Amino acid sequence: MNNLLKYLPELTELPGISGKEDKVREYILEKIKDKVDEYHIDVMGNLITKIKGKDSSKKVMLLAHMDEVGFMVTKINDDGTFHISPVGGVDPRVVFAQRLKVNGEILSVVQIKPIHLLSANERKSKPDYNSFKIYTGFSKDEIKKKIKIGDMVTFDTKFYMNGNRAVSKAFDDRAGCSWMMNIIDKIAEGNKPEYDTYFAFVVQEEVGLRGSGVAAYQIKPDVALVLEGTTAGDYPLLDEDKWATHLGNGPATFFMHSGVVLSKEVFDKILSVAKENNIMLQFKMRTAGGTDARRLAITLDGIPSGILAVPSRYIHSPNTIIDINDYINGYKLLEHLVIEGRILK
Incomplete structure (x- = not known):
């Protein structure tokens, strides 16, 4: 390199x-x-x-x-999920089904309804942050010990190169x-x-x-x-x-x-x-x-x-x-x- x-x-x-x-x-x-x-x-x-x-x-x-740009945790749910709000300009369309990290350590996934279950109107509508739930796999007790309101959330992306182009x-x-x-x-x-x-x-x-x-x-x-x-x-x-x-x-x-x-x-x-x-x-x-x-x-x-x-x-x-x-x-x-x-x- x-x-x-x-x-x-x-x-x-x-x-x-x-x-x-x-x-x-x-x-x-x-x-x-x-x-x-x-x-x-x-x-x-x-x-x-x-x-x-x-x-x-x-x-x-x-x-x-x-x-x-990224996100902050705004709400923590009893089902092991949490909600986010953007920090900076992030189009919600690029967030669907992405892997995220909390505080650079805890992996999570943005939940998304499978396309087979979407109504015609849902397929046409633009997602918004109010509809996002981020899944961690933690139980009700675990998530509230590991994640706090205001925690930093970022995309989980590794740097890689292909020829003269780099992605990250x-x-x-x-x-x-x-x-x-x-x-x-x-x-x-x-x-x-x-x-x-x-x-x-x-x-x-x-x-x-x-x-x-x-x-x-x-x-x-x-x-x-x-x-x-x-x-x-x-x-x-x-x-x-x-x-x-x-x-x-x-x-x-x-x-x-x-x-x-x-x-x-x-x-x-x-x-x-x-x-x-x-x-x-x-x-x-x-x-x-x-x-x-x-x-x-x-x-x-x-x-x-x-x-x-x-x-x-x-x-x-x-x-x-x-x-x-x-x-x-x-x-x-x-x-x-x-x-x-x-x-x-």
Whole structure:
């Protein structure tokens, strides 16, 4: 496996919904704590690290969110089942009959009525969370000892690769977290960055961009790069002119999205550095959805930001697909932007 992928499989398999990113943060910190000059965990749970550059007159912030979409336990029944509510945007249609894990440990299955027993109206209707019961196999007494209201529930998905494609949950945004860990490794090999560089592994993006503004107030960067997993949409049932990005066409950058128009200066630098280094880059062509760049635009005096993202097919589902070459090329572009300081030159 490519060395740039050494963190990605484990990162995607870790459980970490918004507000419960502990296992992800612990994994990241263990891997990078001896490679950075400073680090701290703030009150919200953001992990903020710093590596000193050749020039300390400017600050560059890289930012990726640790949380994934998922669920919380909202009710526990006497028959060994429980109910859930979504944390972040999860279409209930992708939850039917899936395997889930409670707190990353307890296996369960979303119950579904067999198709043979569905009425005509039931076959046409969209499922909703009120109708879901999740089965554990526990007795009435056992379930209430093992599962509590508010417990974290995530998809039970293993990372695997087939050719240039990888499948897992949580590429949004463990891909961005993995990119930052790769950059920290590169710097640790003796490649000192041009400017002081901060790596903010932030919380609660999926429930309203909560952690990024808090991190930015502490860092006060001159420029930020938001690293993400983003919608692909390139599947046969959707007309090509409605595709947001396309797997295999390189990492994606944004000129705007819901709630923000990105800094033209930063946008142009991303484009020019990609062109100079023959790195394939694509634009996200649909502007629905958002990233932490929206929060940064209204934090402090406004922070100029750019976005680099890995296109992800079937995003916010248990089986998201990325193209490994998009991931690798995104990392190569980051090296030029961050280590060489091109994002500010």
